[in-house]
Amino acid sequence: MDDHEYWMRLAIEEANKAEAIGEVPIGAILVHEGTIIGRGYNLRETTHDSTAHAEMIAIREGSEQLQAWRLLDCTLYVTLEPCPMCAGAIVQSRIPRIVYGTTDPKAGCAGTLMNLLQESRFNHQSEVIEGVLKEECASLLTSFFRKLRHKRKQQT
Numbered sequence: 001m002d003d004h005e006y007w008m009r010l011a012i013e014e015a016n017k018a019e020a021i022g023e024v025p026i027g028a029i030l031v032h033e034g035t036i037i038g039r040g041y042n043l044r045e046t047t048h049d050s051t052a053h054a055e056m057i058a059i060r061e062g063s064e065q066l067q068a069w070r071l072l073d074c075t076l077y078v079t080l081e082p083c084p085m086c087a088g089a090i091v092q093s094r095i096p097r098i099v100y101g102t103t104d105p106k107a108g109c110a111g112t113l114m115n116l117l118q119e120s121r122f123n124h125q126s127e128v129i130e131g132v133l134k135e136e137c138a139s140l141l142t143s144f145f146r147k148l149r150h151k152r153k154q155q156t
Contacts, residue, residue, distance in 0.1 A: 004099050007031055007077040008133045011101070014041040014054060015079045015140050021046060025140040028054035028078040030062040030071065030095075037074070038062030054078060055086040059093050070094045079137040081108035081130070087116035091124050099129040101137025 007029055014027025018041035030038030040057025044050060055078050063069050075097040082090060082098065087109035090098060098117060100110060109116040110128050117126040 018042040028058040030058040037065040083107040
């Protein structure tokens with residue numbers, strides 16, 4: 001198993017925590033020099049906070065850990081391609097490398113709908129590595145939404 005797969009498996013563990021509490025199973029891990037400095041999983045429903053995405057939580061934790069808003073020499077691992085908000089936070093945080101599992105056809109801003117992470121007009125661009133453990137990451141989401149639809153169907 002390569003390093004990217006190792007860290008992505010830990011992001012998947014975070015996603016599983018989200019699913020366990022009824023949140024959309026997306027997880028993120030922020031790594032600095034081989035050490036996890038931030039972890040996050042979706043908490044939008046739990047906190048009633050639209051910004052409580054896995055990436056945002058991991059970035060906040062990492063900034064606190066490093067006592068810096070510039071997250072240089074870090075890699076962010078996330079199970080789903082970042083949305084516009086998270087891509088913006090990644091650019092603002094100067095994170096040099098993003099590794100994600102599966103694409104997001106509805107909100108993906110690392111190349112699917114647009115690529116905010118490599119927009120040359122911004123003062124920072126990130127290297128993007130996509131498709132690490134893609135099937136596992138995609139399966140988390142499809143399984144979650146299948147169960148959710150079934151549950152809603154049962155309630156009607």
